[in-house]
Ligand SMILES: [Fe+2]
């Protein structure tokens with residue numbers, strides 16, 4: 001591992017890319033949505049952009065980017081408790097020589113990213129949650145046959161576009177989603193994603209912002 005904990009050091013680590021590959025191949029066999037490098041990078045970039053837009057310093061942005069990039073690597077072991085296995089794998093990857101406040105803060109953020117019933121424990125954890133839970137790109141769905149996919153995947157397949165826009169002046173994080181209602185209804189979206197929406201609201205609040213949710217231009221939150 002690169003002696004300095006940097007996003008580039010993490011991204012260029014062949015061991016980590018192998019984890020993404022194995023995870024995504026296994027998920028493809030199970031029919032789950034994309035959970036490889038694409039989801040990792042999208043989550044990382046969204047987390048970084050949110051903190052950047054809110055005026056957090058570069059190191060805070062980079063640490064959140066690293067945490068969001070690695071948040072799901074534990075899926076290599078199993079989807080069950082993957083939040084915790086991801087954190088442990090991260091600690092193993094960086095190694096004891098780098099242990100310290102930054103490493104432990106990342107491990108805690110990763111380890112708690114599925115705890116939807118509690119507030120994210122730090123601004124880094126909040127940025128990670130928003131990066132992860134707003135990645136509802138339809139490209140992540142592997143089958144084009146809408147009759148064969150479960151409702152969760154169906155809702156994601158209906159999401160033509162999902163944008164995260166930060167308005168620092170108003171202290172608002174806007175999630176704008178464009179849903180193809182010929183595939184699923186707005187009600188279906190809420191049925192599947194209510195807990196995730198509330199979790200995003202908790203995360204926005206940790207960043208001292210409100211969350212606004214727009215679906216097909218209508219404001220729901
Ligand atoms: Fe996860």
Ligand SMILES: [Fe+2]
Nearest residue numbers: 039071072132
């Ligand atoms: Fe994820």
